[in-house]
Amino acid sequence: MTDHHATTDAALAASQAPLLRIEAVEKKFGGFKAVDGLSLDIKAGEFFALLGPSGCGKTTLLRMLAGFETPDRGRILLDGEDVASVLPHRRPVNMMFQNYALFPHLTVKANIAFGLKRAGLKRAEVKARIAEMLALVRLEGLAHRRPDQLSGGQQQRVALARALALRPKLLLLDEPLAALDKKLRESTQRELIELQRRLGTTFVIVTHDQDEAMTVADRIGVMSAGRLEQVAAPRQLYEAPASRWVAEFVGDVNILDGTVAEQDPHRLTVTTQDAATLSVAPPRQKVDINSAVSVAIRPEKIRLSRRGPVADAAAGLNRRDGVVSDLSYLGGLTSYTVKLDAGATLRATLANVARVEVDDFSRGQHVVAWFSPDDCVVLPR
Amino acid sequence: MFTRPARLASIAPLLWMLLFFLVPFGFVVKISLSQAAIAQPPYLPLFDLGAGWEALQAAFAALSLDNFKLLFADDLYWRSYLRSLAVAAAATALLLMIGYPIAYAMARLPRRWQALAMMLVIIPFWTSFLIRIYAWINILQHDGLLNQILLGLHLVSAPVVWLSTDSAMMLGLVYSYLPFMILPLYATLSKIPPSLLEAAQDLGASPRRAFWLVTWPLSLPGIGAGVLLCFIPIVGEFVIPDLLAGSDSMMIGQTLWLEFFTNKDWPVASALAVLLLALLLLPLLAYERLQRRQLEGGR
Ligand SMILES: Nc1ncnc2c1ncn2[C@@H]1O[C@H](COP(=O)(O)OP(=O)(O)OP(=O)(O)O)[C@@H](O)[C@H]1O
Numbered sequence: 001m002t003d004h005h006a007t008t009d010a011a012l013a014a015s016q017a018p019l020l021r022i023e024a025v026e027k028k029f030g031g032f033k034a035v036d037g038l039s040l041d042i043k044a045g046e047f048f049a050l051l052g053p054s055g056c057g058k059t060t061l062l063r064m065l066a067g068f069e070t071p072d073r074g075r076i077l078l079d080g081e082d083v084a085s086v087l088p089h090r091r092p093v094n095m096m097f098q099n100y101a102l103f104p105h106l107t108v109k110a111n112i113a114f115g116l117k118r119a120g121l122k123r124a125e126v127k128a129r130i131a132e133m134l135a136l137v138r139l140e141g142l143a144h145r146r147p148d149q150l151s152g153g154q155q156q157r158v159a160l161a162r163a164l165a166l167r168p169k170l171l172l173l174d175e176p177l178a179a180l181d182k183k184l185r186e187s188t189q190r191e192l193i194e195l196q197r198r199l200g201t202t203f204v205i206v207t208h209d210q211d212e213a214m215t216v217a218d219r220i221g222v223m224s225a226g227r228l229e230q231v232a233a234p235r236q237l238y239e240a241p242a243s244r245w246v247a248e249f250v251g252d253v254n255i256l257d258g259t260v261a262e263q264d265p266h267r268l269t270v271t272t273q274d275a276a277t278l279s280v281a282p283p284r285q286k287v288d289i290n291s292a293v294s295v296a297i298r299p300e301k302i303r304l305s306r307r308g309p310v311a312d313a314a315a316g317l318n319r320r321d322g323v324v325s326d327l328s329y330l331g332g333l334t335s336y337t338v339k340l341d342a343g344a345t346l347r348a349t350l351a352n353v354a355r356v357e358v359d360d361f362s363r364g365q366h367v368v369a370w371f372s373p374d375d376c377v378v379l380p381r
Numbered sequence: 382m383f384t385r386p387a388r389l390a391s392i393a394p395l396l397w398m399l400l401f402f403l404v405p406f407g408f409v410v411k412i413s414l415s416q417a418a419i420a421q422p423p424y425l426p427l428f429d430l431g432a433g434w435e436a437l438q439a440a441f442a443a444l445s446l447d448n449f450k451l452l453f454a455d456d457l458y459w460r461s462y463l464r465s466l467a468v469a470a471a472a473t474a475l476l477l478m479i480g481y482p483i484a485y486a487m488a489r490l491p492r493r494w495q496a497l498a499m500m501l502v503i504i505p506f507w508t509s510f511l512i513r514i515y516a517w518i519n520i521l522q523h524d525g526l527l528n529q530i531l532l533g534l535h536l537v538s539a540p541v542v543w544l545s546t547d548s549a550m551m552l553g554l555v556y557s558y559l560p561f562m563i564l565p566l567y568a569t570l571s572k573i574p575p576s577l578l579e580a581a582q583d584l585g586a587s588p589r590r591a592f593w594l595v596t597w598p599l600s601l602p603g604i605g606a607g608v609l610l611c612f613i614p615i616v617g618e619f620v621i622p623d624l625l626a627g628s629d630s631m632m633i634g635q636t637l638w639l640e641f642f643t644n645k646d647w648p649v650a651s652a653l654a655v656l657l658l659a660l661l662l663l664p665l666l667a668y669e670r671l672q673r674r675q676l677e678g679g680r
């Protein structure tokens with residue numbers, strides 16, 4: 001009985017321990033730190049996205065996880081075990097390469113079978129697994145083609161099937177959809193999500209496309225210059241960015257710089273140079289009076305109208321007069337640039353909810369821009 | 382308007398082949414069917430277009446396959462064919478074994494070193510081939526550099542006979558043809574993306590397995606090109622066996638030379654050349670079929 005308890009406790013502990021733990025990992029190329037003291041935990045079954053601008057070290061981090069690079073410092077623990085000395089071909093991790101890296105001399109079938117044969121599976125098992133994988137990525141008819149006889153989208157699926165065939169604990173995907181066109185990319189994103197839920201495999205995907213990261217991932221780690229700026233769920237990342245850099249990198253944002261003038265439990269008053277005094281929601285961490293801050297407001301949270309909102313609804317709102325200086329119609333949205341009388345330039349997007357907009361704003365139109373204090377995010381400067 | 386230059390461009394190599402290969406080869410075939418004679422040129426019959434239809438018919442009637450029959454009858458000839466093929470096969474195998482690792486190492490050098498390595502491979506071409514072979518003679522001869530070193534190091538007690546042996550010939554062949562093996566191999570090996578090897582390792586293949594499963598099959602076109610580029614000219618090689626090998630057995634190039642210059646038997650020499658070409662076409666056709674199969678892919 002006690003034995004049984006011990007095992008369930010161990011299982012419980014294991015289920016709570018992260019599948020992957022990255023501890024203060026550093027990787028230098030020459031004197032340049034491509035990955036700079038990065039720590040991260042990823043839970044089993046999670047769909048995690050690494051998002052960051054080009055050259056921030058995403059691929060380098062992924063290659064360390066796969067074993068193609070060794071960290072100069074720090075540890076990588078997989079299921080609690082340090083994998084530093086485990087060679088790539090012995091790691092229970094598979095990678096889908098940025099350019100797919102399909103073997104050009106082998107058929108689709110042989111590409112998928114490659115890992116299975118190395119793992120010493122029996123013939124019948126290999127055959128069954130190939131069929132299963134082909135069905136999974138819906139390529140049944142193409143088993144005997146060579147990679148150069150496939151479209152980009154089909155190649156991408158073969159690469160995915162090949163990487164999943166060994167049922168890895170952890171699947172690494174380096175910009176798996178970068179080479180696909182927009183439509184195909186979006187449908188493939190949905191398929192990836194579905195696949196990941198069905199298999200329960202832990203996915204770590206690298207991308208520099210924030211829409212993609214938001215669409216597929218449970219959590220996103222935003223990287224910049226070899227460090228993690230923020231790790232959060234997509235919504236939190238967008239609505240509560242931890243820094244000005246994250247706010248600007250993820251989505252569009254208006255940033256107004258100012259200093260804290262007054263503070264009470266419900267409202268913070270920030271004096272800005274070019275947008276007068278703003279009333280904003282107080283941030284979670286305390287800020288000092290007179291400290292320099294940035295106020296971030298997403299463009300879709302700014303409302304525009306010819307006249308201001310009715311007086312009682314406007315109580316406590318920030319409202320500014322301005323002139324529409326530019327606009328671009330984007331189909332679902334129209335993006336307006338409004339030059340405030342106080343000097344600042346704000347961008348606001350309005351959804352085009354009707355085909356014919358009677359209350360459209362044109363260039364040069366005087367408008368009132370207004371937004372709620374709760375939609376403002378205060379960030380340290 | 383637009384197709385004409387394109388058509389011209391595709392005809393040009395054919396024209397070149399016709400003018401500088403097929404027409405002269407036609408002459409050689411004709412001579413191979415003639416008989417040797419003490420005359421100028423040293424064979425009969427001669428086609429004289431001015432002599433009228435009857436004479437031309439008579440000339441045609443005088444052509445015969447006698448020379449080819451002779452080639453099969455006298456074992457001197459087919460022995461030298463066999464020796465040529467055997468020497469070429471052995472030398473090509475050696476070249477592949479030596480050239481592949483070199484080309485492989487070159488392809489894995491950092492980019493900026495690769496150009497330098499390439500230069501080092503090509504540099505010997507800047508000196509005349511004959512001078513390089515004579516240099517080897519100097520090194521290998523009785524009181525040559527090699528024997529002096531061996532004697533100096535007390536590894537041998539008397540000078541070793543190197544020159545005029547098959548080993549010396551092999552050395553000369555490998556030395557001279559190595560660039561022709563390395564360059565096509567390097568060209569294919571350097572085009573294999575490193576990510577393929579990483580993918581192989583990621584899927585559980587050790588680096589050694591990854592080489593045999595990925596690098597080797599992908600380098601087959603380079604191996605084919607290198608093997609042909611070495612094998613075919615070595616079969617017909619004359620200078621290296623003549624200068625470095627012993628005189629007890631001859632390669633076909635030497636036999637040909639003998640017939641042509643010493644015996645002044647142009648027809649038999651021509652027959653030898655025609656048969657040699659026919660022999661060499663076989664591996665060439667085999668290689669082409671292999672390549673076509675690879676291009677067509679499929680199963
Ligand atoms: N083998 C290497 N040698 C030297 N520098 C390298 C090497 N690999 C990567 N780097 C450098 O490390 C930095 C991070 O590279 P990495 O490939 O990880 O970027 P990334 O985030 O994947 O970018 P991208 O989105 O463009 O793929 C870059 O500045 C790159 O130049």
Ligand SMILES: [Mg+2]
Nearest residue numbers: 058059060098
């Ligand atoms: Mg990358």
